[in-house]
Amino acid sequence: MVKRLAIIISILALSVFLAACSGNSSELDTTSPGAFIGGMSGIEVSFEPMSIMEDGYYTIYDTEDFPLEFIVTNEGEHTVAAGEVRLELLGPAQEDFSNIPSWEKSNSETIEEISEFNPSGDEEVISFTPNDYATYNAVIVGYQDLTWYVDYEFDYKTYLIVNDVCFKGDSSDERVCTVSEGRTYSVSGAPITVTSVEQDSGGKGIMLLKIGISNVDTGESTIVGEEFDDRFSQVSYTLEDSLSWECKSGGREGEARMVDGTAEIICQLADALDEDALYTKSIALTLDYTYRDIVSETLRVKESAE
Structure with missing residues (x-):
């Protein structure tokens, strides 16, 4: 799966480039169906x-x-x-x-x-x-x-690829990409899925990602190796990138509790970008859990x- 993710990220990066060159001004769908088959089952x-x-x-x-x-x-x-x-x-x-x-x-x-x-x-x-x-x-x-x-x-695991994350040291620079907007993403078929990805600024040179997750099947989840909790489902997560990120959900680092079946993971860069930084690239996140039904x-x- 790691090798497959690397290949998919490369394909998505090319897709974004081609879409940008096409000049298509229609509204952008924030999901990318080509990377994964998708679905709501495990x-x-x-x-x-x-x-x-x-x-x-x-x-x-x-x-x-x-x-x-x-x-x-x-x-x-x-x-x-x-x-x-x-x-x-x-x-x-x-x-x-x-x-x-x-x-x-x-x-x-x-x-x-x-x-x-x-x-x-x-x-x-x-x-x-x-x-x-x-x-x-x-x-x-x-x-x-x-x-x-x-x-x-x-x-089980859920795999997310966000393929057009904007890295910009100077948010006033209007070239290449916009920091504060929804991002195109692709998510693998699984009972815990991703419902939204938005990017924002966490300060000068600090990129922020807000990732919404949801339990879309009929069962419940817990962190691998832990007992199930009747009050909520929970997952652990890891973000894969060459830069250092700090990710939390409800104040908890590396894990998210889904109350009423939903949660939000917020990731921000640990260190500010250089002022002249200006590029886009793909980022992968993996949700890890035990699911019960x-x-x-x-x-x-x-x-x-x-």
């Missing part, structure tokens, strides 16, 4: 069929067994390594079942990101019944609906005639 988990469908439910008799298998699909633009997707079965009492060796599993292979040649994303099937299918051992009278939940979490499915178990 890892998605779905149930494989447990049996035949009757009246909208997977249905078995109490004398039958059933599989518990899940398709784990990477619908975003970050490749996850083995062990970075973790699933936990919840819902029915464990003692009521046989042939489920473990109620917690993780991916055993690398699951590649979406790409031009694989737009649907890579996937892996994770089975909780790898040997024999599961059986339900409790007594059934008539029928019983069992609601299965799978709580899953995965380590849950899916459910109902299995109807009917009393057999035996």
Whole structure:
């Protein structure tokens, strides 16, 4: 991904140059669709069929067994390594079942990101019944609906490229670029996304970037290695540039808390530019987090005639 970012930054820089030369005066879209495919998903988990469908439910008799298998699909633009997707079965009492060796599993292979040649994303099937299918051992009278939940979490990253940041030591100089305006950017497909990038001045020769981020999927996030907090989602972040920047969100350096699903990261140059500095270049920022969500499915178990 690092090599890919470098290539993308070069392409974006060329795109900005060509756009400037074209003389097009139409309003500029602040997103650049060419760098990433984009999207609002990361890892998605779905149930494989447990049996035949009757009246909208997977249905078995109490004398039958059933599989518990899940398709784990990477619908975003970050490749996850083995062990970075973790699933936990919840819902029915464990003692009521046989042939489920473990109620917690993780991916055993690398699951590649979406790409031009694989737009649907890579996937892996994770089975909780790898040997024999599961059986339900409790007594059934008539029928019983069992609601299965799978709580899953995965380590993920969101990649942002801002491709026309203005570096200007003298803000009164009207040549080349304007300091205080929205910036064109491109963001990778992920459940935590970037919604805006604006540049401003933090003082003479001090460039300031305001980056809005948002949780656009149904789950929640936390910093990798930390517990989830019911009050807010959170991410860590790093800005990649040859110059030294100081980045904070809500007074916290290197991490952002999303209240009501949104937060703003403010980055400013640590040292003022020389007065004669005048150029534009691309800057990359990476959001790093563990994301958690849950899916459910109902299995109807009917009393057999035996």
